[in-house]
Structure formats: structure tokens, C-alpha cells
Amino acid sequence: MNSYLNIDHVGITFPTDNGPLNVLDNVNLKVEQGEFISLIGHSGCGKSTVLNIVAGLLQATEGGVLLENREVREPGPDRAVVFQNHSLLPWLSVYDNVRLAVDQVFKRTKSKAERDEWTRHNLELVHMSHALDRKPDEISGGMKQRVGIARALAMEPKVLLMDEPFGALDSLTRTHMQDSLMEIQAELNNTVIMITHDVDEAVLLSDRIIMMTNGPSASIGEILQVELERPRDRLSLAEDRDYNHYRAEVVRFLHERHVGKRPQTAAETATDAGAGQDETQGAQEKQGLRLAV
Ligand SMILES: Nc1ncnc2c1ncn2[C@@H]1O[C@H](COP(=O)(O)OP(=O)(O)OP(=O)(O)O)[C@@H](O)[C@H]1O
Numbered sequence: 001m002n003s004y005l006n007i008d009h010v011g012i013t014f015p016t017d018n019g020p021l022n023v024l025d026n027v028n029l030k031v032e033q034g035e036f037i038s039l040i041g042h043s044g045c046g047k048s049t050v051l052n053i054v055a056g057l058l059q060a061t062e063g064g065v066l067l068e069n070r071e072v073r074e075p076g077p078d079r080a081v082v083f084q085n086h087s088l089l090p091w092l093s094v095y096d097n098v099r100l101a102v103d104q105v106f107k108r109t110k111s112k113a114e115r116d117e118w119t120r121h122n123l124e125l126v127h128m129s130h131a132l133d134r135k136p137d138e139i140s141g142g143m144k145q146r147v148g149i150a151r152a153l154a155m156e157p158k159v160l161l162m163d164e165p166f167g168a169l170d171s172l173t174r175t176h177m178q179d180s181l182m183e184i185q186a187e188l189n190n191t192v193i194m195i196t197h198d199v200d201e202a203v204l205l206s207d208r209i210i211m212m213t214n215g216p217s218a219s220i221g222e223i224l225q226v227e228l229e230r231p232r233d234r235l236s237l238a239e240d241r242d243y244n245h246y247r248a249e250v251v252r253f254l255h256e257r258h259v260g261k262r263p264q265t266a267a268e269t270a271t272d273a274g275a276g277q278d279e280t281q282g283a284q285e286k287q288g289l290r291l292a293v
């Protein structure tokens, strides 16, 4: 079958001091163009490894990745990556960090004036136009993250790969970034694969949530199709029966897979399913909603 992005029977084994370590085994996923996919699973199961294989930064030991029927063998501008620790060049301004990527991708196809306009447009999308001349160490963590996202979007990647992009942000900034990402994705119809430890984030943003089994030899455990209408509004969804059902499904999966964790009591399950939107990270960790890394 011709799907847009095909993660086809991917397995990877790393050599380690204690012998070969099989991290992923038979990971199969077909992603359609414009789909928003979240990867969720316990720390160390292999989520970043999947993302790095799709990015072309790691080579699968078995199987492979096809993007529009072409095998992914190396990194390329058609697959932009946003890492959790935003990787801006510290000596360049906000504008120049994005402009550098724009120049690399559009050197031949856009004029200088067009590249300038395109750089500004993408920074506008993430509400960073007011700080074009600042250096990375003169802006906050959330702002750096927004610049990283602008840089990735400006490359017009076929696939946007994000590894816990909002994990380090305070909850207000995180909320803002999630809403911006939903708006941008609705406008541009990017295909997105995002790793998250945040159950609410996964349900709010995704078309499908891929829940990975624990490693070693991790694979896809369950896939949850999130059929909530878009645009999605977090406030009205907090009361929504379907939203809370999806949320509880993910929480259940994670609890069941939590190695060494005692079975949940009915009361705990009820607490998880009914938990509000404004919990602190610490409270979420206690309930297993946000996984401690
Ligand atoms: N280059 C490598 N060599 C050996 N082992 C590796 C290598 N890269 C990753 N691993 C191992 O593969 C497993 C999966 O790592 P990965 O970073 O993909 O997990 P993750 O699901 O992203 O975890 P987290 O949620 O903590 O970010 C871990 O056990 C890790 O130690």
C-alpha cells in the first residue's frame, strides 16, 4: 500500500558493553499526509530512537522508513526536527537562526527579498516578531523553543518531527505553544510526529496516539484514534465525554505497562480519569499522567 510515510518493520540493535541491545523490534506504522501523530510510552522505551530513524540520524538494523516511496537514508530538509533542547546557534540573532535554515533550503528557489519575507513570516507565526535582533541567551526558554519551531516550519518540511517539544516549558507557555501548533498545522497541513509524556497534550493535538510497549525490543502496543472535531478547544474539551474517554484510555495503557507498578485501585483509576486541566507537573507525575523522565 502506498502511504505517505511508512515505518516498515523497523528494528534496531545497539552494540553495548554487555552485548547487543535490541531496542526496537518490528515497529510498523503508516502515516497519512497531514496526520498528527503522537508517540507516547515509558522513559527509555525507544521513542527518540524511532524519531531519529525517521529523521535519518540513525539507521535501522532491520526494515526501514519510506517517505513518498523513497527510502530515508540520511537527514534531509524534508524532515525537520525540533529537539527538546532547542538547538539555536548562540552567536546568531533570532532572525539569523531562522534565516540560515531558509537560505539553506531556498537558496535557488527564492530571491533574497523573498527569503527575508519568509523568515519574518515564520517568526510571526510563532509570535516572535518583536525579538528578531535578540540573541538566544537574551530570550526565555519558551521563546527559544518558538524560534526552533519557526526554523523547522520555515524549511517547509514534509514531516515535522518533534521530540518532547514543550516538555521544558512552564504550563502557560506550553498551553500557548500547543494552541499555536494546532493553528499552524491546520493552516499548513503538515504531517507531524511528536513525542510527548503529557497525556492531555497527546489527546488534544493528535489524530492518532501511538502507545509503545516497554523496552527492550519495544514495539507498538496500541493505537488510539482520536476522533475529536477540529478546531479543538481545550476548555470545552475538559468537560467532553469522548475527550475524557480517550484520556483515560491512554492513562490505562501507561499504568498497565508500568513495570513493577502495583495494579491500580478503582479509586485511583477514577481520580486519573477525572483529573482537571490545571494540575501541576508534580501532581501529574504522581498520577502517572505525566511520566517522570
Ligand atoms: N546509541 C545508543 N547505544 C546504545 N543504546 C542506546 C543508544 N541510543 C539509545 N539507546 C538505548 O535505547 C533505549 C531507548 O532510548 P530512547 O532514547 O529512544 O528512549 P525514549 O523512549 O526516547 O526515552 P525518554 O522518554 O527517556 O526520552 C534506551 O535503553 C537507551 O539506553
Ligand SMILES: [Mg+2]
Binding pocket: 047, 048, 049, 163
Ligand atoms: Mg526520548
